[in-house]
Amino acid sequence: MTDRVLVTGGAGYIGSHVVRQLGEAGYDVVVFDNLSTGHEWAVTHGKLVVGDLADPEALEALFAANEFAAVLHFAAHIIVPESVSDPLKYYRNNTRNTLNLLGAMSRHGVNRIVFSSTAAVYGMPDQQVLTEDLPLAPINPYGASKMMSERMIMDLASASDLDYVILRYFNVAGADPQTRLGQATPEATHLIKVACECATGARDGMQIFGTDYGTRDGTCVRDYIHVEDLASAHVRALEHMQQGNGSEILNCGYGRGFTVREVIDVVKRLSGADFPVTEAERRAGDPEALMADNQRIRRRLDWAPAYDDLDTIVQTALDWERHWQARQNNPTDQ
Numbered sequence: 001m002t003d004r005v006l007v008t009g010g011a012g013y014i015g016s017h018v019v020r021q022l023g024e025a026g027y028d029v030v031v032f033d034n035l036s037t038g039h040e041w042a043v044t045h046g047k048l049v050v051g052d053l054a055d056p057e058a059l060e061a062l063f064a065a066n067e068f069a070a071v072l073h074f075a076a077h078i079i080v081p082e083s084v085s086d087p088l089k090y091y092r093n094n095t096r097n098t099l100n101l102l103g104a105m106s107r108h109g110v111n112r113i114v115f116s117s118t119a120a121v122y123g124m125p126d127q128q129v130l131t132e133d134l135p136l137a138p139i140n141p142y143g144a145s146k147m148m149s150e151r152m153i154m155d156l157a158s159a160s161d162l163d164y165v166i167l168r169y170f171n172v173a174g175a176d177p178q179t180r181l182g183q184a185t186p187e188a189t190h191l192i193k194v195a196c197e198c199a200t201g202a203r204d205g206m207q208i209f210g211t212d213y214g215t216r217d218g219t220c221v222r223d224y225i226h227v228e229d230l231a232s233a234h235v236r237a238l239e240h241m242q243q244g245n246g247s248e249i250l251n252c253g254y255g256r257g258f259t260v261r262e263v264i265d266v267v268k269r270l271s272g273a274d275f276p277v278t279e280a281e282r283r284a285g286d287p288e289a290l291m292a293d294n295q296r297i298r299r300r301l302d303w304a305p306a307y308d309d310l311d312t313i314v315q316t317a318l319d320w321e322r323h324w325q326a327r328q329n330n331p332t333d334q
């Protein structure tokens, strides 16, 4: 059995951290990415094939040229408000292109997949700590596009020898502690990224979306997971399938949450910067509080986080942000 693995979207934020850990674990990695939001420099291990999942010929050539032991599928569009205004863009790239990928895997006998899903598949649940067997009720096309992809994967698995690990990420943040990788998406909307851009002077200020929630300080609660811990879950998921342990659906989070105000306070304290923060209306589609019940991933993958600390998450994000801005200002000085 070969240990060559295909990583779609491996030039992006989360995929690039996973590629680094896979490379360090000895896997032979092939990244397939159209570089729409990813970066060539972010592929630190293996080979990058520039191509689009919407292109059947490129996919066919990729699978004909390589014998893959498994696929890790990250490639997607990820901006929730954009999915509301342009839903077909999300169904095309997230749902239809997952169908294209599953078709190529099926034709070429590749029978293991790790899939990047999201807490957005749960929608606006009544409870705050979420288990994997809750009913899925996404409230935006992004979440729906991922739920439909999950369903296709499960249906194909029922009809074939496909094994899968569906990972439902909660709020991913932080960066490689050695600042080799980090979130480099232009016009990012994620809370910790936005606050770090304010702290380092790349933005003048930011808003808190909603201060009248029923939480301890009125702002939304989220379960922030360090990208390195999320990456290690992927390596374990791959090993789990390679050892013949079958398919899983697993939440990826720490099981505790922080409010928006608490996150901003940590960014201010660690950076020493006091940037302007204004209070604004609730953002459409924001659930009040989301936290992962992570008992299943701990048990099934024997996964234990190494960075479960908000200061560590924010410090690595701040270090990356400073590095990334210096690099953009002096592109030759890398």
Ligand SMILES: NC(=O)c1ccc[n+]([C@@H]2O[C@H](COP(=O)([O-])OP(=O)(O)OC[C@H]3O[C@@H](n4cnc5c(N)ncnc54)[C@H](O)[C@@H]3O)[C@@H](O)[C@H]2O)c1
Binding pocket: 008, 009, 010, 011, 012, 013, 014, 015, 032, 033, 034, 035, 036, 037, 038, 039, 051, 052, 053, 054, 073, 074, 075, 076, 077, 078, 093, 097, 116, 117, 118, 119, 169, 170, 171, 172, 173, 185
């Ligand atoms: N960032 C989060 O907090 C979060 C939370 C839950 C789930 N996810 C999921 O994790 C995955 C990775 O997200 P990310 O934050 O690293 O985003 P990202 O935008 O940094 O990475 C996505 C990568 O996929 C590539 N890509 C997109 N469409 C493609 C296509 N048609 N063909 C080939 N390559 C394509 C992009 O160029 C990019 O490198 C996504 O599936 C996303 O839905 C992310």
Ligand SMILES: O=c1ccn([C@@H]2O[C@H](COP(=O)(O)OP(=O)(O)O[C@H]3O[C@H](CO)[C@@H](O)[C@H](O)[C@H]3O)[C@@H](O)[C@H]2O)c(=O)[nH]1
Binding pocket: 078, 080, 118, 119, 120, 169, 170, 171, 172, 189, 190, 191, 192, 194, 206, 207, 208, 209, 210, 220, 221, 222, 260, 283, 286, 290
């Ligand atoms: O400038 C900002 C940005 C965000 N927020 C708030 O901060 C919280 C977190 O927002 P954000 O970082 O945008 O993440 P989410 O909207 O929770 O979504 C992320 O986490 C989900 C899983 O929980 C994934 O499904 C999504 O893909 C991913 O973007 C929310 O209450 C936002 O309203 C602000 O108040 N101001």
